[in-house]
Amino acid sequence: MTLGVVVPCYRQERFLPRTVAALERALEGRAWRGALVRSAPSTEALPALGGHWAVVSPAVERPLTPGAARNLGCAACGGEWVLFVDADVEVERAWLDRALALAEREPALGGLWGPIEEWFSAGGREWRNRADLYGVGYRTRPVDYLATLALYRRAALEAASGYDPRLSSDEDFELGLRFRARGLEMRSLDALSSRHWSAPRPSFAELGRRWRTGLCFGQGQVLRLYLGRPGFGRLVRRQALFLGALGVWILGLAALAWGLARGSWAPLLAWLALPLGALAIMTARKRRVALALHSLVSWSLIGAGMIVGFLSVPPDARVAAVPDRSSAGGPGPRPRVGEAR
Numbered sequence: 001m002t003l004g005v006v007v008p009c010y011r012q013e014r015f016l017p018r019t020v021a022a023l024e025r026a027l028e029g030r031a032w033r034g035a036l037v038r039s040a041p042s043t044e045a046l047p048a049l050g051g052h053w054a055v056v057s058p059a060v061e062r063p064l065t066p067g068a069a070r071n072l073g074c075a076a077c078g079g080e081w082v083l084f085v086d087a088d089v090e091v092e093r094a095w096l097d098r099a100l101a102l103a104e105r106e107p108a109l110g111g112l113w114g115p116i117e118e119w120f121s122a123g124g125r126e127w128r129n130r131a132d133l134y135g136v137g138y139r140t141r142p143v144d145y146l147a148t149l150a151l152y153r154r155a156a157l158e159a160a161s162g163y164d165p166r167l168s169s170d171e172d173f174e175l176g177l178r179f180r181a182r183g184l185e186m187r188s189l190d191a192l193s194s195r196h197w198s199a200p201r202p203s204f205a206e207l208g209r210r211w212r213t214g215l216c217f218g219q220g221q222v223l224r225l226y227l228g229r230p231g232f233g234r235l236v237r238r239q240a241l242f243l244g245a246l247g248v249w250i251l252g253l254a255a256l257a258w259g260l261a262r263g264s265w266a267p268l269l270a271w272l273a274l275p276l277g278a279l280a281i282m283t284a285r286k287r288r289v290a291l292a293l294h295s296l297v298s299w300s301l302i303g304a305g306m307i308v309g310f311l312s313v314p315p316d317a318r319v320a321a322v323p324d325r326s327s328a329g330g331p332g333p334r335p336r337v338g339e340a341r
Contacts, residue, residue, distance in 0.1 A: 001080050004032065022090040036049065037057075040060070065167060067162070067163030082152050117130065122199055137190075144173070144176050148194070
């Protein structure tokens with residue numbers, strides 16, 4: 001079994017040396033080829049790379065979408081199975097050995113991942129925040145999607161036409177929809193797969209970064225792509241919290257308009273019970289007002305981003321497309337693996 005490794009890098013050079021070193025340790029003694037994709041313009045130096053690596057550095061003025069970067073890397077690295085590792089992730093060798101052995105025994109599997117620990121780094125300190133970032137659980141079971149660390153069978157990726165480069169985010173869940181529509185199983189193993197590194201979260205600075213880079217727009221983009229198609233209901237349920245926040249603000253505007261028309265502040269004051277009530281509930285859950293306020297701002301920001309994403313067409317939509325080969329429905333034509341731009 002041959003293996004390709006893709007590391008898309010979005011100005012994450014701070015953690016990239018750790019990511020590369022962990023991969024090279026985990027894959028020692030194996031035959032593999034790696035592709036490090038510089039997804040955004042950057043002058044930062046890359047860490048020392050061994051002979052297994054190729055650097056894919058397309059001439060771009062703005063960051064590639066996550067799906068576009070991964071498709072480019074997938075086309076460059078080869079392999080019957082492809083391991084996608086974000087540039088701030090440290091893979092565990094024990095998990096990878098087990099996953100590759102299972103991939104050899106069950107070649108019909110579509111993809112594999114496992115629990116990911118969340119680690120923070122700041123001020124010279126490092127500490128673990130969550131033992132299971134995505135809440136998949138330490139048990140082997142089928143899952144609906146893979147993210148952050150994902151081992152895919154290349155034939156399964158090609159059958160699903162790869163990642164959708166039109167999405168600024170939510171590309172992992174959308175790919176999972178197409179895998180399930182084709183009956184391709186994705187599985188989580190009951191062992192720690194990796195550690196994800198970042199500055200401490202939640203933070204308001206991170207919310208600003210997500211808006212500036214367009215990560216807040218993917219939820220709206222994918223809803224537009226699936227409008228009237230199978231999978232739309234699942235996506236709406238997935239975005240229910242953000243849609244609810246959006247609905248609260250729409251009600252607020254309606255209350256303001258009604259109050260201005262009546263010459264009364266009563267409608268707006270009545271509406272204030274909704275966000276203040278939500279803030280009180282979240283404060284009780286988070287035990288800190290700042291964290292509760294961050295939750296409300298986050299939901300509202302992503303809700304606003306959904307509107308922007310739903311109404312706008314991202315630049316990476318201008319790509320060569322092929323007919324969707326699914327008989328089970330989906331969002332229509334999309335590029336093949338490797339045809340990102």
